[in-house]
Amino acid sequence: MATERTPLDGQDPSLGRGLVDRLDRASVKRDGNPSRSGAELNIGFLMWPTFPLLSLAGFCDALRHAADLGDQSRPLRCTWTLLGMADETVEASCGVAVPVHAVHGSPRQFDYLVVIGGLLPKLDQVDRRYWDYLREADAEGVPLIGMCTGSFVLAKAGLMQDRVACVHAFHFEDYKTMFPGLRVIANSDYLIDGNRITCAGGVSVLELATRLISLHCGPDRASKVIHQMTVSRLGGTSFVERRKALGYLAVGDLLVRHAIVLMEENLEAPLNVTVIAKMTGTSVRQLERNFLTETGMSPKEFYRAMRLRYARWLLLNTTKRITVIAYECGFADSAHFIRGFKEVYGVTPGKLRTSLEERLS
Template sequence: MRVADDANRASRSAQQLVERLDASPRTVQVRPGRSGAELSVGILLWPRFPMLSLGGLCDALRHAADRGDQSRQLRCLWTIVGAQGESIEASCGIPVQAQSTFPDVAQFDYLVVIGGLLPYLDHVDRRYWDYLKQAAASGIPLVGICTGSFVLARAGLMDNHVACVHSFHLDDYRRMFPTLRVATHADYLIDGARITCAGGISVVEMATRLISLHCGPDRASKVIHQMTVSRQGGSSFVERRAALGYLSVEDAAVRHAVLLMEENFEAPLNIAVIAKMIGTSVRNLERSFMAEMNASPNEFYRRMRLRYARWMLVNTSRKITDIGYECGFADAAHFIRVFREAYGVTPGKLRAPRSTSAAA
């Protein structure tokens, strides 16, 4: 009976969390589409593509798009683009039919290409290549998933951009595109108007990032919760949202920069690197932060890390040294000094009342 009661309570708690996330107010849209959706994605499938990549992307979008588990395409839109009546066979042998025949690329916020087995790289209709180039010329950000980075490189669309590829395909990329830059051992990489993802479950992480940028952190939290994805570093995305709150920012560059900061606490990024990754200058980013946050990017970044550290001190039993490291402080002494300057109390004294209460 007790086990059943615990299960019922857990179920009610999960439902209440989703309801709270669904009830959060909408953020300001970056680029409202014709349909009124906050995020619209076109998807190109290459022969023998991985079904997991398509499923992970579409499932993340559907959870963000509607209330509960209704899956209507309201706040997010997604469509598989291709030749009329054509079915593209996945690597597992299941065919997937194109839904729309090369529509106007301007309706999409992103055009995603999910690559397939490398021997089939050139086994597509010429119109697929032309459509990618048309999107690039129109300024639509291009996303390469799995070997989609190879497709973008073969189309000549990765010049001056770094591709993120799976370590299994690293030598293949270097051999086929020796003049292009490549990185591995990462979930995904945003380099200006090019986003590349190694594939697998990393697709969900990348999709969550785009959803957070366009639809708000509440939508991203719902995706992580519904798809039961664990974030690296031990703390869940939902927990980090509880610690940092739901920030609504009108400026797209600031919103993008904040997301990068949130995802890089343990090894904080240089502000110049953040500016480059979102396609702006340090000077412009600093002006935007002062206008939106009344703080410089560096100061805002430090406040975020300290706020998360404070939350962990109050809500977890992790060691103070470990919390300091996770929040990007090189040693415990530095963490304690900066924390006391911010909150007027050391981490140990902040936690002391809770420890005393627990002992009693």
């Protein structure tokens, strides 16, 4: 299993341009199936009237940083298009009017179609061709992303049947009232449910953008976005810290990369391999074959090794109690965690931390 490690601590201002340069040098353009644009990630945006400007700007700026070297902003590895009717502008909720491009060609040109919803009373105030284009994208198998109240748009279009939506807590009751037969959560930044992705909005769009960039362009591109946009989380462990703990994994297989992203997102409450297979659109048997080829391990073994590696980093870099670390890394109890840790690292978590303290004293 090949790994490539790069310094990630974007909190030190002395790193500055040097960190970005190192990430750019470490970046390797991915093989695979680029979109018609030639980019690794090509996204179309449909904005509803009174959409939140932050959702669009945050997502686009993340793509901008990932797409090119330094701060040149050329749409090379990522491309994005603001879709709509010819010669039209769509006004954001803050009053800024955003020009859009007329829809040309099949939705299949995009890796994802992002719908950014607006104020709920205005959801129906769009040209019917917007709804037609959404349904055409669904029919052609293009993954759909509902951003902010975009989840409401997808539900109104009949595209959230048997899917769970992630919405902002402010709109949780609205969704339940408008779509009583559909499932909804409000305790997450975003939710991937097959080829439907829903995002609560606000700064959560940056979390989702970095995940998709990591999946399609590599973790080096996602880390550059985090550094350039100074993404951090209050409470809990930041994405930067997890990347530093887990390191870079050079994986060419798109299916395995997608599964690893899901594993990274769910360290505290590990997903069943059957669930991971379903969320990546494959069978357990196929997922196991791909993992064995790419990593030499089964998905279950890889997932467990990832959680233990993260636990080791937390032991060496934080003052969290061993019990807390055990739960954060998805172990049911401390005894189970300690036993598994010793099997892999040859020492108990307590002994490892004690030896570090002795070396530093």
